Amino acid sequence: MAFGIILKTRRQKSLGSGIVCSNLAKRTKKVDIMGKYETCYGASLRKMVKKIEISQHAKYTCSYGNTKMRKRAVGIWHCGSCMKTITGGAWTYNTIFAITVKSAIRRLKELKDQ
Numbered sequence: 294m295a296f297g298i299i300l301k302t303r304r305q306k307s308l309g310s311g312i313v314c315s316n317l318a319k320r321t322k323k324v325d326i327m328g329k330y331e332t333c334y335g336a337s338l339r340k341m342v343k344k345i346e347i348s349q350h351a352k353y354t355c356s357y358g359n360t361k362m363r364k365r366a367v368g369i370w371h372c373g374s375c376m377k378t379i380t381g382g383a384w385t386y387n388t389i390f391a392i393t394v395k396s397a398i399r400r401l402k403e404l405k406d407q
Contacts, residue, residue, distance in 0.1 A: 353386040
């Protein structure tokens with residue numbers, strides 16, 4: 294209360310005569326990372342975006358063995374411990390195509406060594 298004025302939030306209910314009780318409202322649902330979208334865009338689109346946002350905000354393992362790889366911008370990933378900046382996928386550190394190319398290169402190197 295500031296200067297005798299009662300400001301109610303959305304979850305508070307007034308009991309009359311200026312008494313405010315915030316325990317009367319029930320708890321809201323836990324909405325995870327998608328709470329910012331509220332009820333917009335439809336459930337199926339929100340589920341797809343949720344999968345993408347969880348993967349892009351996750352920490353990945355760096356190519357050098359550290360686990361502090363984080364997304365800095367679209368396609369740019371930065372490791373906080375070894376301070377290396379690497380390009381990758383827009384939403385994930387490695388794209389599916391990059392993984393297949395790396396495995397093909399590794400397989401060809403093994404064949405060359407034999």
